[in-house]
Amino acid sequence: MEDQSEAGSPRIRVWSVSQLKLSAWMQFGPMKNERTSHLKEFYSLLGQLQKSVHGPRRLADCKGQMSWPLRGVYFFLEEGEGRTDTGSGPRVVRVGTHALQAGSNTRLWTRLSQHRGQKTHGGGNHRGSIFRLLVGNSLSNRKGQVIASWGQGSSAPSDVRAGESGLEKEVSRVIGSMAVLWLGIDDDPGPKSLRGYVERNAIALLSNYKKQTLDPPSQAWLGQYCDRERVRNSGLWNSNHVDEVYDQNFLEVFQRLVSEVEDAT
Numbered sequence: 001m002e003d004q005s006e007a008g009s010p011r012i013r014v015w016s017v018s019q020l021k022l023s024a025w026m027q028f029g030p031m032k033n034e035r036t037s038h039l040k041e042f043y044s045l046l047g048q049l050q051k052s053v054h055g056p057r058r059l060a061d062c063k064g065q066m067s068w069p070l071r072g073v074y075f076f077l078e079e080g081e082g083r084t085d086t087g088s089g090p091r092v093v094r095v096g097t098h099a100l101q102a103g104s105n106t107r108l109w110t111r112l113s114q115h116r117g118q119k120t121h122g123g124g125n126h127r128g129s130i131f132r133l134l135v136g137n138s139l140s141n142r143k144g145q146v147i148a149s150w151g152q153g154s155s156a157p158s159d160v161r162a163g164e165s166g167l168e169k170e171v172s173r174v175i176g177s178m179a180v181l182w183l184g185i186d187d188d189p190g191p192k193s194l195r196g197y198v199e200r201n202a203i204a205l206l207s208n209y210k211k212q213t214l215d216p217p218s219q220a221w222l223g224q225y226c227d228r229e230r231v232r233n234s235g236l237w238n239s240n241h242v243d244e245v246y247d248q249n250f251l252e253v254f255q256r257l258v259s260e261v262e263d264a265t
Contacts, residue, residue, distance in 0.1 A: 030245075035205070036214060039086040041251055042205060045258045046075065046092070049183055052262045059116050060176030068109040069184025073097045073198045076237065077179040081221060085214045092206055093178070093223075094131060094237035097199040099189035106189075112180060117172035124168045127154055134226055134237050136171045141225040174222065183257060197247075198254060204246035209234040 030038065050056060056077055057066075076094040083091045098104070098111035115131045117124025126132035133151050140146050147167055149160050156164075185195045208214060209230055217223060217235040226232055234242035247253075 035211070036086055038205060038246075038251060039214060042202070042254070043083065043087060043089070045251070045255055046181060048262060049258045050181055052258070052265045053182065053184075056179035056181040058176070059112065059178055059180050060119075060172075062109075062112065062116065062180070064109050064113065066109075068107070068112075069182065069186060070107055071097075071099055071186050071189075071195060072108045072182050072184040073195050073202070074108065074112060075181045075183075075202070076175075077181065078221075079177060080218055082218075083215045085216075090179075091215045091235075092202075093217075093235070095199055095202045095206065096131070096238075097193075097195040100191055100193060100196050102188075102190045104189040108182060108184075115175055117168065117175070122169040122172050123165055124172050126151065126164075126168065126171065127156065130239075131175065131237055132168070132171045134228065134231055134239070135174050135222065136167050137227055138222045138225040138231075139170050139174070140167060141227060142222065184261060185257060194253075194257075198250075198257065200241040200244060201246040201250040202254075203236065203238050203241040204244040205250065207234040207236055207238070207242035207244075209242040 056075075059076075074096055075092045076096075077090040078093045079090075081091050081093055083089055096111070096115075098106045098108060114125070114129045117132070124132055126136050136147075136150055140150065147164055149156060149164060150167065183198070185193075185198065187194045206215075208216065210233070213235075215235070221235075223231050223235070223237060228239050230239040230242050231237060236242060
């Protein structure tokens with residue numbers, strides 16, 4: 001890059017090594033070996049978090065009366081989905097949070113219960129949970145029995161919902177069998193919340209979308225049948241943030257948050 005000197009002749013700007021690394025990171029993201037190392041650190045921190053909160057918990061077994069933080073970020077683990085490049089153990093298949101709009105009163109457990117569905121009859125509302133929508137889409141595609149109304153609109157009349165009830169119950173069974181780990185972050189609702197920062201950077205770190213693949217999903221992973229390319233190619237039950245580059249400082253922030261939970265227990 002050139003600047004003009006006082007005499008009008010071009011002057012070469014000298015970039016430091018750190019500036020060059022930051023520029024390359026912002027344009028191209030981390031190198032594969034860097035991302036591998038960062039994923040190992042991320043999972044190590046999740047291991048510490050697991051000990052602190054005595055998790056994860058199988059979602060179908062969860063109740064609102066259990067001890068939950070008011071707000072936080074959650075991480076889903078799915079049976080049969082393991083890590084193959086960054087160590088051993090289950091891989092994270094979904095990251096999410098809640099209350100990203102100013103004034104929202106949604107609590108962590110409220111959001112998790114929306115994903116789980118109704119415990120009494122096993123149904124649920126995929127129009128209130130993108131996680132349920134994606135899982136239901138994949139289930140119907142795998143069976144070759146697509147329900148035309150699935151995912152259409154923010155509400156539906158009772159006769160339409162009745163036609164979707166069988167699939168809703170299957171979705172509840174699949175998601176309910178997953179384990180959930182949570183990180184309490186009780187900041188104010190809003191788009192600039194720390195929870196939103198953790199969510200999008202964790203997704204960007206875990207996602208394989210248009211990146212070299214690390215800890216790929218198994219061939220039997222249900223998400224392989226999703227009609228959304230971002231789900232299939234990221235290996236996550238997420239479609240937002242999978243194409244983004246995670247912040248270089250993310251793991252420092254994440255470590256501090258995990259340590260705060262550890263110190264409070």
